[in-house]
Amino acid sequence: MRSGGNHLxxxxxxxxxxxxxxxxxxxRFGVSCLWEVVTSLRVLHxxxxxxxxxxxxxxxxPGPGGLLARxxxxxxxxxxxxxxxxxxxxxxDLDAELSVLRQTDHDVVRAxxxxxxxxxxxxxxxxxxxxxxxxxxxxxxxxxxxxxPDWPRMHGLLDADVRRRAHRLATDGAAAVLNDLHDRVRWxxxxxxxxxxxxxxxxVPDGSGLVLIPSVFAWPAVLTxxxxxxxxxxxxxxxxxxxxxxxxxxxxxxxxxLGAGRARILSELHVPRSTTGxxxxxxxxxxxxxxxxxxxxxxxxxxxxxxxxxxxxxxTAAAETLLAAAPSPVRRLL
Numbered sequence: 001m002r003s004g005g006n007h008l009x010x011x012x013x014x015x016x017x018x019x020x021x022x023x024x025x026x027x028r029f030g031v032s033c034l035w036e037v038v039t040s041l042r043v044l045h046x047x048x049x050x051x052x053x054x055x056x057x058x059x060x061x062p063g064p065g066g067l068l069a070r071x072x073x074x075x076x077x078x079x080x081x082x083x084x085x086x087x088x089x090x091x092x093d094l095d096a097e098l099s100v101l102r103q104t105d106h107d108v109v110r111a112x113x114x115x116x117x118x119x120x121x122x123x124x125x126x127x128x129x130x131x132x133x134x135x136x137x138x139x140x141x142x143x144x145x146x147x148x149p150d151w152p153r154m155h156g157l158l159d160a161d162v163r164r165r166a167h168r169l170a171t172d173g174a175a176a177v178l179n180d181l182h183d184r185v186r187w188x189x190x191x192x193x194x195x196x197x198x199x200x201x202x203x204v205p206d207g208s209g210l211v212l213i214p215s216v217f218a219w220p221a222v223l224t225x226x227x228x229x230x231x232x233x234x235x236x237x238x239x240x241x242x243x244x245x246x247x248x249x250x251x252x253x254x255x256x257x258l259g260a261g262r263a264r265i266l267s268e269l270h271v272p273r274s275t276t277g278x279x280x281x282x283x284x285x286x287x288x289x290x291x292x293x294x295x296x297x298x299x300x301x302x303x304x305x306x307x308x309x310x311x312x313x314x315x316t317a318a319a320e321t322l323l324a325a326a327p328s329p330v331r332r333l334l
Contacts, residue, residue, distance in 0.1 A: 015194040015224050017231050019174070019210060026209030027174060029162040030087030031155065033094040034101065035234050036147060037139055038083050039217035041072040052219055052241050060146040067131065068138040070120040080112035081225045086211050086232055090162060092155060094143055098136045104128070153243055154216045156272040156312060161214040161237040163314075181212070181235045182222040194224050194233065216240055242270055254322075262292045266301060266319055272312035 044063035124131030178187035219236035
């Protein structure tokens with residue numbers, strides 16, 4: 001067992017993160033572009049395909065080469081923890097995250113590289129400033145070609161996951177949220193146990209808390225990192241499979257009640273979407289979508305919130321209740 005202060009310890013196959021009695025106040029959520037970069041590369045480098053990611057992987061293989069590819073092994077191997085600094089919040093700004101990565105302490109870079117098998121990135125260890133700049137350029141290029149085209153939908157799904165779990169954290173407490181993250185994660189006696197072999201266990205300062213990071217590409221695994229002082233746990237976001245689904249048409253009864261356009265829009269909002277995204281998904285004009293959204297908003301079925309520079313539309317609890325009573329073609333999207 002490797003000690004991690006009074007907050008984190010690790011056995012060969014179990015990570016234990018101890019949180020204080022007021023755990024709910026020490027937990028925050030974050031969304032990270034860099035976590036998606038690392039976990040998506042694991043998908044591309046893996047020998048087998050998980051059906052959830054198959055379409056995306058087929059479009060994007062073989063993936064990038066260069067330094068980035070050498071640092072991220074298939075699932076089960078160790079990727080340097082400096083690649084995934086704790087996210088600042090829910091906005092998920094790649095440029096801001098790359099700025100943090102570029103400024104990584106040289107000793108941290110070398111210490112993490114020393115944990116890799118062989119010497120896959122000798123130039124990075126010898127000249128971290130130059131190597132990190134090159135690495136960030138490779139990440140930006142990979143993001144633009146492989147993740148950015150799908151990011152609005154992905155981010156909408158991650159945002160919906162955070163909103164649901166944050167609400168549950170406030171109403172039901174830490175245990176309810178932590179025990180619902182993954183079947184390899186459980187909360188017992190003030191300690192979060194994660195069945196996972198790979199984690200760099202380092203001292204975790206008192207009061208540092210825990211960052212929970214929903215991820216599209218982590219599925220079906222759960223991943224932990226503690227090397228930045230604050231433990232991070234990346235888990236599969238709920239509803240990842242819906243990203244590749246073609247939603248079924250709304251049932252006739254719902255269309256008769258709301259109108260075909262509004263029913264289709266409501267069914268598409270199983271993840272938050274922008275007005276432009278809804279227009280692209282439904283084939284309606286942006287102006288038509290805006291008119292339908294105004295009606296749905298006035299009826300208490302849709303709410304709109306700002307996320308960075310985007311305005312995202314989400315279903316309300318009343319809309320969820322309405323759709324839950326609808327026939328199975330709509331329920332399959334929830």
